[in-house]
Amino acid sequence: MRVGFFLAVRQLGRTNKGTTALIIFVMALTFLNLVFIGGILVGLIEGSTTTYRQLYSGDVIMSVLDKKPYIEDSPAAIAVAESLPWTRAVSARYVAGGLLEANYKDRTNYTDPPDQTNVLVEGMNPEDENSVTGIKNHLVEGSYLEPGDIDSVLVGSTKLYQYSPIDTPGLKTLKNVTVGTKVRIDIDGNVREFTVKGIVKSKVQEMDSRVYMLDTSVRDMLGRTDNGVNEIVMRLDSQSDADLAKQALMVSGIGDRAKIQTWQDAQPKAIKDIEGTFAMLGNIVGSIGLVVAAITTFIVIYINAITRRKFIGILRGIGVDAIAIEFSYVLQALVYSVMGTAFGILILVYILEPYFAAHPIDFPFSDGILVATFSGTLIRAALLVLASVVAGYIPARIVNNQNVLDAILGR
Amino acid sequence: MITVEHLHKEYQSGDAKVVALHDVGFSIEQGEFVAITGKSGSGKSTLLYQMSALDYPTSGSVVIDKTDVTRLSKNARAEFRLDKLGFVFQEYALLPELTALENVMIPLLMRGVSLGEAKDRAAGALRRVSLGDRLGNRPSQLSGGQQQRVAIARAVAHDPTIIFADEPTANLDSETSKTVLDIFLDLHQNGQTLVMVTHEPEYAALAERIIQLSDGEIVSDKKTR
Numbered sequence: 001m002r003v004g005f006f007l008a009v010r011q012l013g014r015t016n017k018g019t020t021a022l023i024i025f026v027m028a029l030t031f032l033n034l035v036f037i038g039g040i041l042v043g044l045i046e047g048s049t050t051t052y053r054q055l056y057s058g059d060v061i062m063s064v065l066d067k068k069p070y071i072e073d074s075p076a077a078i079a080v081a082e083s084l085p086w087t088r089a090v091s092a093r094y095v096a097g098g099l100l101e102a103n104y105k106d107r108t109n110y111t112d113p114p115d116q117t118n119v120l121v122e123g124m125n126p127e128d129e130n131s132v133t134g135i136k137n138h139l140v141e142g143s144y145l146e147p148g149d150i151d152s153v154l155v156g157s158t159k160l161y162q163y164s165p166i167d168t169p170g171l172k173t174l175k176n177v178t179v180g181t182k183v184r185i186d187i188d189g190n191v192r193e194f195t196v197k198g199i200v201k202s203k204v205q206e207m208d209s210r211v212y213m214l215d216t217s218v219r220d221m222l223g224r225t226d227n228g229v230n231e232i233v234m235r236l237d238s239q240s241d242a243d244l245a246k247q248a249l250m251v252s253g254i255g256d257r258a259k260i261q262t263w264q265d266a267q268p269k270a271i272k273d274i275e276g277t278f279a280m281l282g283n284i285v286g287s288i289g290l291v292v293a294a295i296t297t298f299i300v301i302y303i304n305a306i307t308r309r310k311f312i313g314i315l316r317g318i319g320v321d322a323i324a325i326e327f328s329y330v331l332q333a334l335v336y337s338v339m340g341t342a343f344g345i346l347i348l349v350y351i352l353e354p355y356f357a358a359h360p361i362d363f364p365f366s367d368g369i370l371v372a373t374f375s376g377t378l379i380r381a382a383l384l385v386l387a388s389v390v391a392g393y394i395p396a397r398i399v400n401n402q403n404v405l406d407a408i409l410g411r
Numbered sequence: 412m413i414t415v416e417h418l419h420k421e422y423q424s425g426d427a428k429v430v431a432l433h434d435v436g437f438s439i440e441q442g443e444f445v446a447i448t449g450k451s452g453s454g455k456s457t458l459l460y461q462m463s464a465l466d467y468p469t470s471g472s473v474v475i476d477k478t479d480v481t482r483l484s485k486n487a488r489a490e491f492r493l494d495k496l497g498f499v500f501q502e503y504a505l506l507p508e509l510t511a512l513e514n515v516m517i518p519l520l521m522r523g524v525s526l527g528e529a530k531d532r533a534a535g536a537l538r539r540v541s542l543g544d545r546l547g548n549r550p551s552q553l554s555g556g557q558q559q560r561v562a563i564a565r566a567v568a569h570d571p572t573i574i575f576a577d578e579p580t581a582n583l584d585s586e587t588s589k590t591v592l593d594i595f596l597d598l599h600q601n602g603q604t605l606v607m608v609t610h611e612p613e614y615a616a617l618a619e620r621i622i623q624l625s626d627g628e629i630v631s632d633k634k635t636r
Binding site: 002003006007010011013014015310311314315316317318319320321322324403404405408 | 460465466486489490491492493494496498500504505506507508509513516517518520521549565
């Protein structure tokens with residue numbers, strides 16, 4: 001062991017610095033390969049859940065109980081939500097099913113089906129909604145609703161052909177609808193004409209499939225006088241715990257009148273399923289990455305050992321035992337992998353994660369970020385180091401097992 | 412001290428079977444300086460490798476200090492070489508990343524000598540070959556002759572029973588060769604057993620006994636003085 005350490009320290013310290021740097025760089029890239037694809041897969045879903053929380057559910061969402069038309073005693077629930085110490089903003093939403101119709105003025109043949117599609121109509125206070133979801137930043141055309149815009153609507157992009165060019169029986173989209181276009185909205189037989197003021201496009205299906213108008217407009221169309229809303233969404237202070245807020249709402253008795261969910265509870269099942277699927281994919285890709293890492297290390301150490309085959313032969317020739325030589329190579333592999341992994345972690349933490357946080361990958365249904373949890377990164381680093389040690393031992397063993405004389409004479 | 416009996420070594424070269432040593436036998440006493448000579452391909456290096464437990468013969472035995480090295484396992488041979496033998500190779504065989512001092516320290520450390528003592532003994536061995544001022548130099552910073560002297564210092568540092576030298580002057584000019592051979596003579600005068608392979612009759616003549624090989628067989632074995 002002592003001689004192995006003696007040899008390893010000197011070989012590491014006196015090998016060409018460029019070669020050492022290259023090996024460490026290769027190890028760092030190997031480590032990043034191990035965490036990157038899995039991290040992006042997880043980040044893709046993380047981006048999706050983050051966007052869902054940011055744009056739709058808020059930190060806590062209260063919604064209608066089954067078989068109820070609205071949240072009973074909504075003003076009291078809103079008041080409780082606003083009174084919680086962690087609450088930063090609250091928005092109350094009226095939500096009703098309806099029909100959105102366009103191009104009706106150009107319709108000459110009334111035997112043709114109308115150009116219309118099913119929508120969820122959301123009535124809200126523009127200021128409140130924006131303070132919870134930041135919807136204002138997700139208009140691709142036009143401008144946001146103002147308090148006096150009683151005849152204006154925002155339309156979700158998935159309802160418009162130019163943003164969602166599919167036209168199947170279940171997913172009808174409207175053509176030729178843009179800012180300024182007149183549309184008709186039918187809620188329970190009450191039909192009113194509105195002007196499209198803006199088009200909403202985010203990466204949250206629930207948000208992009210709605211039509212937005214002022215709460216007063218929906219109330220008029222619904223003929224509702226009791227202030228009963230369908231959804232109440234809350235934005236908490238950034239460090240606050242959504243579970244704590246949910247608990248407080250439950251304690252106040254709102255749980256009897258509304259379904260209270262944290263943003264995690266409210267995630268659609270599809271997202272949860274995809275999350276599980278991607279986690280599995282991440283593990284599979286990670287396993288392949290680990291094999292690639294082990295092979296890379298094997299090649300690096302093997303080349304190192306092969307180029308020193310003669311010197312290994314000399315050491316064996318003068319009586320240095322195989323264990324000392326193998327230990328020196330394992331130690332070198334350990335140092336290369338630890339340094340490479342440490343370098344990789346630095347790149348990950350200080351360059352890649354901040355970069356992807358600032359410049360998410362534009363996936364169709366989410367802004368993908370790079371997610372590398374502390375424990376996940378640590379496990380991968382440990383696995384890589386372990387694989388490197390094994391991969392470092394094998395070539396040293398192979399070279400060591402060769403005929404001493406052949407190694408010395410270079411045969 | 413060394414007894415070689417019926418030593419036979421053959422190997423395959425393509426389809427042909429080559430006999431490198433045929434029924435070789437002789438003895439070497441403690442403190443002898445023996446030169447093994449012969450033309451290229453005569454089997455002199457092969458004989459040295461069998462004697463020094465670096466290679467396994469096809470048959471026959473090499474007994475050193477009552478141990479038949481041909482019957483030792485691979486690891487036992489390595490241990491035996493470490494304990495009993497010192498080597499000087501034709502191409503110096505120094506580790507390029509290690510300094511002269513560190514190269515000489517290796518066999519000492521392997522034998523369990525402490526780091527401090529290994530340093531002292533290695534430095535002493537290097538001083539014996541007039542390299543006391545080159546302890547911190549790496550092989551690439553030394554001339555061929557200096558590298559060979561480091562190799563000799565490494566071979567003697569752990570006080571081996573026998574030193575085997577395989578063409579130690581082959582890569583050196585005549586002046587440097589003389590310096591190296593003077594060191595061997597000095598070691599011999601101090602009682603060191605030496606077995607040197609050389610193809611130079613002039614250098615072989617410095618030994619007290621010359622064994623001459625031809626086609627894998629001993630053709631002469633005579634004392635020079």
